[in-house]
Amino acid sequence: MRQGFSFSKVMRVAGREFASTALTKGFIIGALVVPAALVAIIPLIGVLAATAKPPAVTGTILVIDRSGEVYDTMTERLSDEAIRERRLAAARRAAEFAEGTLGAFGSRMAGSSDQVADAIPTPTFRFELLDPDSDPEQAQERIRQQLPGGADEGPAGPDRVLAVVEIDADAVVRSSTEDAYGGWQPFFRPRLNNEAAEEIRAGVAWSIRERRYAEAGMDRDLIRRIDSVEQRSAQQVTRTGVQRDTSGLASMGIPVAAMILMLIATFTGGQYLLTTTIEEKSSRVVEVLLSAVSPMELMTGKILGQMGVGLSLLVIYNAIGIFALVAFSVTGLVSWHLLLSFFVFFALAYFMFAAMMAAIGSAVNDLREAQSLMTPVMLLSMVPYFLFFPVVRAPNSMLSTVLTFVPPISPFIVIMRIASPEPVPGWQVAAAVLVNLLGVVLMLWLAAKVFRVGLLMYGKPPNFRTLIRWVRMA
Amino acid sequence: MDSAIRMRGVRKAFGSKVAVEGMDLDVPTGSLHGFIGPNGAGKSTTIRMIMSILFPDTGELSVLGRRSAVESKDRIGYLPEERGVYKKMKVASFLIHMGRLKGIDAGPALKKSVHDWLEKIGLPDVAKKKCEELSKGMQQKVQFVSCVLHEPDLIILDEPFSGLDPVNMRLLRDLIREQHDAGRTVIFSTHVMSQAEQLCDHIVMIHDGRKVLDDPVQTIRSRHKPTGVWFEPFEAISEEQSIDAVRGLPGIANVRRIDGKLEALLGEGVRPDEAVRLVASAASMASVDLHRPGLEDIFIQIVTDGQASADDRAQLRAALRDIGGDA
Numbered sequence: 006m007r008q009g010f011s012f013s014k015v016m017r018v019a020g021r022e023f024a025s026t027a028l029t030k031g032f033i034i035g036a037l038v039v040p041a042a043l044v045a046i047i048p049l050i051g052v053l054a055a056t057a058k059p060p061a062v063t064g065t066i067l068v069i070d071r072s073g074e075v076y077d078t079m080t081e082r083l084s085d086e087a088i089r090e091r092r093l094a095a096a097r098r099a100a101e102f103a104e105g106t107l108g109a110f111g112s113r114m115a116g117s118s119d120q121v122a123d124a125i126p127t128p129t130f131r132f133e134l135l136d137p138d139s140d141p142e143q144a145q146e147r148i149r150q151q152l153p154g155g156a157d158e159g160p161a162g163p164d165r166v167l168a169v170v171e172i173d174a175d176a177v178v179r180s181s182t183e184d185a186y187g188g189w190q191p192f193f194r195p196r197l198n199n200e201a202a203e204e205i206r207a208g209v210a211w212s213i214r215e216r217r218y219a220e221a222g223m224d225r226d227l228i229r230r231i232d233s234v235e236q237r238s239a240q241q242v243t244r245t246g247v248q249r250d251t252s253g254l255a256s257m258g259i260p261v262a263a264m265i266l267m268l269i270a271t272f273t274g275g276q277y278l279l280t281t282t283i284e285e286k287s288s289r290v291v292e293v294l295l296s297a298v299s300p301m302e303l304m305t306g307k308i309l310g311q312m313g314v315g316l317s318l319l320v321i322y323n324a325i326g327i328f329a330l331v332a333f334s335v336t337g338l339v340s341w342h343l344l345l346s347f348f349v350f351f352a353l354a355y356f357m358f359a360a361m362m363a364a365i366g367s368a369v370n371d372l373r374e375a376q377s378l379m380t381p382v383m384l385l386s387m388v389p390y391f392l393f394f395p396v397v398r399a400p401n402s403m404l405s406t407v408l409t410f411v412p413p414i415s416p417f418i419v420i421m422r423i424a425s426p427e428p429v430p431g432w433q434v435a436a437a438v439l440v441n442l443l444g445v446v447l448m449l450w451l452a453a454k455v456f457r458v459g460l461l462m463y464g465k466p467p468n469f470r471t472l473i474r475w476v477r478m479a
Numbered sequence: 480m481d482s483a484i485r486m487r488g489v490r491k492a493f494g495s496k497v498a499v500e501g502m503d504l505d506v507p508t509g510s511l512h513g514f515i516g517p518n519g520a521g522k523s524t525t526i527r528m529i530m531s532i533l534f535p536d537t538g539e540l541s542v543l544g545r546r547s548a549v550e551s552k553d554r555i556g557y558l559p560e561e562r563g564v565y566k567k568m569k570v571a572s573f574l575i576h577m578g579r580l581k582g583i584d585a586g587p588a589l590k591k592s593v594h595d596w597l598e599k600i601g602l603p604d605v606a607k608k609k610c611e612e613l614s615k616g617m618q619q620k621v622q623f624v625s626c627v628l629h630e631p632d633l634i635i636l637d638e639p640f641s642g643l644d645p646v647n648m649r650l651l652r653d654l655i656r657e658q659h660d661a662g663r664t665v666i667f668s669t670h671v672m673s674q675a676e677q678l679c680d681h682i683v684m685i686h687d688g689r690k691v692l693d694d695p696v697q698t699i700r701s702r703h704k705p706t707g708v709w710f711e712p713f714e715a716i717s718e719e720q721s722i723d724a725v726r727g728l729p730g731i732a733n734v735r736r737i738d739g740k741l742e743a744l745l746g747e748g749v750r751p752d753e754a755v756r757l758v759a760s761a762a763s764m765a766s767v768d769l770h771r772p773g774l775e776d777i778f779i780q781i782v783t784d785g786q787a788s789a790d791d792r793a794q795l796r797a798a799l800r801d802i803g804g805d806a
Binding site: 014017018021025285288289290291292293294295296297298299461 | 527530531532533549552553555556557558559561562563564565566567568576577579580581622625626
């Protein structure tokens with residue numbers, strides 16, 4: 006053998022690599038503080054959004070009710086009390102849904118829904134019924150005059166015209182010549198609060214519908230009861246009983262989360278490896294190191310050290326994920342088999358991409374020069390993102406099966422398949438491990454050759470042709 | 480005597496550029512060898528092959544009795560020309576890290592050794608400072624410590640004096656001598672030939688990738704006899720007067736001005752001591768000194784075969800004094 010190999014030196018290099026990356030303020034802030042802050046901020050944003058009070062809209066709605074049927078129902082529907090009552094009912098339904106989906110955590114959220122709904126101000130509408138034969142243009146002119154710069158410009162208040170509502174004559178009772186009912190048209194003042202506009206839209210449409218039922222002699226309560234089909238929370242039947250249905254999370258959420266987590270861990274370690282290799286080369290410390298360790302020992306140590314960094318991230322993020330699953334009472338979604346597979350395929354993915362990063366880092370003089378060589382690697386890393394939907398939707402399709410055997414993206418595909426509810430044939434997992442192991446050996450072999458030559462090469466940045474020449478040269 | 484390093488017919492090329500050709504070399508154990516030659520001569524490439532950082536295209540090489548330095552890296556201390564430190568690492572941590580990579584066990588002994596060495600190089604207070612906080616000269620001394628901390632049998636220093644001020648040059652020279660006196664084999668390369676002249680007991684000259692001289696310093700000195708007598712007249716006497724006086728002396732072939740000095744060139748068969756006596760008595764002199772050819776002169780003489788014009792010699796001399804990288 007041309008060169009000896011000392012495992013203790015490899016571990017020494019790995020130890021320094023890990024310490025110089027993972028025990029720095031930057032890493033600790035990036036890996037721990039930022040995710041923790043996000044975890045804290047996301048619910049806070051939810052609370053802030055829920056408690057954000059829209060402006061209390063007050064104003065007049067001009068109604069041209071050519072049907073002569075809708076006005077009374079509409080004013081009742083859009084009264085302050087009716088709007089407030091509907092909002093409370095909606096908040097309660099949301100709370101019940103949260104409880105059903107998120108368990109204990111959702112139940113705690115539900116407790117505050119009444120106060121939240123209570124705190125949000127409701128719009129206050131006044132109504133003015135115009136002559137059924139009125140010209141909508143004239144009504145619109147009243148809005149125009151109240152606009153900034155108009156003849157009747159004034160402060161917001163009950164007299165400010167918010168909208169003109171024009172209801173067709175046949176909106177409730179069909180004309181003898183038409184099959185379809187007539188409709189209605191709103192004209193809003195510019196920049197009217199969206200919630201108020203939506204309230205008007207829904208209120209008028211509901212009122213027209215109510216009047217149609219009545220005119221047709223239909224029992225509105227009966228229809229409502231027929232329309233309402235209650236579905237109690239879905240359950241999954243297990244060996245020991247039943248539990249809440251989590252099929253949506255299981256079939257989409259967990260596989261995609263596993264793939265993204267693996268990508269993050271792989272590329273965080275890989276990026277650090279690239280950076281530290283370039284730093285060692287540009288600070289000229291590399292030749293000092295090469296007097297103590299061989300290029301292969303140096304590269305292996307660096308790769309292992311940064312693998313420790315990636316693993317640390319995985320452990321941290323997995324712990325957060327498991328904590329979340331416990332909090333949402335859906336621990337059954339993650340098995341030991343999945344966790345084990347996750348770490349095995351992470352290692353395989355990491356070694357392949359880390360080898361590429363180490364080779365590129367050794368070949369260039371600074372990060373800027375690395376960009377052109379990094380482009381294909383970054384494109385490869387994006388492939389799992391592009392393919393996650395077809396793979397997750399049909400984990401055992403031809404596409405998913407073929408991609409299972411294409412390193413270096415294979416580990417990301419396999420983990421999505423393993424995390425999905427459809428079982429993956431065992432032989433495919435075993436064969437994927439084998440194929441990826443071959444990929445790892447090949448990538449490390451190629452990277453070692455580039456690494457050995459590249460570390461001592463300064464000057465013009467290499468292109469891919471140069472890298473191939475180095476591989477032949479080494 | 481055993482050879483610490485042995486090379487036979489070693490060749491190394493980078494593409495079409497041949498960096499080292501036909502290199503035969505024996506460095507006896509315990510010697511202090513100087514590799515000299517202008518920048519780009521092939522000194523660093525030779526050293527990198529000795530260190531197994533580069534591998535020869537052809538030829539044989541053994542280091543400390545092994546086929547390559549890889550098998551005895553822990554017995555070698557190496558200060559490369561392209562040297563650096565981990566900028567964010569503390570000085571003591573850096574030295575401990577390098578010591579451990581060289582096979583020293585972690586523990587109080589290593590820490591004490593680091594502490595002692597830092598005191599020895601006049602930097603007792605920098606142990607907890609980051610390397611980037613040190614001046615370049617300080618970093619260079621720290622790097623020297625990392626090279627000798629593990630008490631290697633063979634020390635290889637590539638341009639160790641470059642970038643040092645005179646005080647630190649002297650300190651480093653003393654430390655190198657100390658290592659040599661302790662029985663270690665020391666090789667250092669330099670393009671400043673006077674440094675090799677002051678320090679080495681054996682010189683290897685390299686030019687265009689080939690070895691052009693490989694002899695003990697004493698042998699070189701005895702082979703290259705004095706060529707003239709330098710003299711400097713007192714201010715009261717004009718240079719022209721003194722030149723006229725010396726030129727007329729028996730055995731003096733000519734008088735020339737070189738590097739701002741006046742030199743009386745010795746004729747054939749003239750005894751140097753007699754020439755010195757004659758020049759000293761020719762006029763009122765402030766100083767008279769025998770001029771022995773330095774390594775720089777010898778190098779120029781060898782590579783030009785004594786046929787170079789004054790301009791060519793001046794160019795070669797400038798190249799030798801140039802400070803820059805090496806191949």
